[in-house]
Amino acid sequence: MMQFLGRLARDVEGNAMMLLGAALIPILAMIGGGLDVSVTYMTRNKLQNACDAGALAGRLAMIGEDWNSDVEAEANKFFDFNFPNGTNGVQNAKFVIEQDSDDAAQLVGSATASVPTTLMFIFGFDFIDIEVYCDAKRDMGHNDIMLVLDMTSSMLNPPAIGGAPKIDRLRNGVMGLYKALDDGGASRTRYGFAPFSQTVNVARQLSNNDIVREQYLLDVPDTCDPNYLYWYCPDVTMKEVGPRDSYWNNGQNGSATANAIIQGFRTSGDGCIEERPAYGNSYNDGEFYIGTKVTEDDINAAPRNAVDRNLQFGRYEPQRQEGYIFDACVSEAKQFAVYPGESDFSTAVGEVTERVTGGTYSDIGMLWGTRLSSRDGLFKTNNPKTYSNWPVNVHIIFFTDGLTFATGYHYSAYGVERFNNRVAGDGTVGDSTPDYEDITALHLERFSNICTLAKSMGFTVWVVALDTAYIPEHEACASSSAHFFESDGSDLEEKFTEIGQGIGNLRLTR
Known part of the structure; x- marks a missing residue:
């Protein structure tokens, strides 16, 4: 028995299975x-x-x-x-x-x-x-938002879908932007307004030194019958119109001094302007060059003194101008400001959209939207680059209901182009008759160049096209295709809301 048990103890066969x-x-x-x-x-x-x-x-x-x-x-x-x-x-x-x-x-x-x-x-x-x-x-951050608003006569009409006029749809629709950006005051959002048609009403935003004192307006002789302005008229010249000859020297200012006249013009509420020469060009008795190219100096340069006509803006005076068939002055522009509540913002929108008149010069609207937004230009004291040590983001929203259309017979910010020819730039009054297709193409090119400049200055550009056929220059103006919106009028508030939702930085906090 003891031997058997010993052999059993020494037998390891099958142990691996047990261990496994x-x-x-x-x-x-x-x-x-x-x-x-x-x-x-x-x-x-x-x-x-x-x-x-x-x-x-x-x-x-x-x-x-x-x-x-x-x-x-x-x-x-x-x-x-x-x-x-x-x-x-x-x-x-x-x-x-x-x-x-x-x-x-x-x-x-x-x-x-x-x-x-x-x-x-x-x-x-x-x-x-x-x-x-x-x-x-x-995080909304701090944003300055400039609304460049088309206030041309077509805005008084309903869109193709019918119903309320386009201007009423705009007044209601733009509230979507404000609501989307309302974060209870956690960040600072300011709004500015640049309504436009043939010119812009910005004189109240300027200083007396920014306005030409002795400017030149057209002098159309009697031989050029007003009923035949569409015909070639080589006898048109320019005449100097000093402050004492200005429409604003009508006794209401209490003084005939140059400063009193300029001050009266600036604060009248009818302070539409004539655009100044391109930077580096001379006023040259009113026969000056503007052209389609726009530089940062065109945006930012300020006059050095009260008689610096090369950098000053003219008074838009249809009462003294000659040789045109249609004038228009829109509501006054507004610099960036905080609007604490919806009612405050709505009131401001109503004020800048009160006057709806004139033809579509998109370039003058975009030009002044960029000027009013610039951090280094005429309005830099109101446009700091930072707020509470954080950068301020600048957005320009360009709104329009149509294509640039310049007939040459309007009295616009560029004078009466049939005679002045400032954007085409031959510099000689009355020696040619450019047709409206040529003039429109020049202004559309100028608009595109201003859009490119605004984006190069670090501004985000949004474009809203209402009730109009697709226009490539409008989409190209925007910072990207995602910044371009088309509306038939029924969804305008949704479009502005979407823009508001696209402004600011969305981030995970965990």
């Missing part, structure tokens, strides 16, 4: 645990990405700080798209998104899910629970 059986359980636990942890890790990443996407989409859909069921639905839609039911076997994913009770500009979210195990269920672990968190906030 004993080790199988921890090996399965290691392999199964590693596999299930790997799947859980990947699922958690997918869940986090979906939570982030939902929070960002929800915050982007908010208009200002307005949290509602539509915003919540948009957030859920993006979560479901990024984490569809059944992802890695998950059937019970849950996403919760809401407005932060301490910061209305922020959304806070969480997502939970249970990941089914593949091997760990052997050990009683059927699911591994995961949870992620996400926050999204929109």
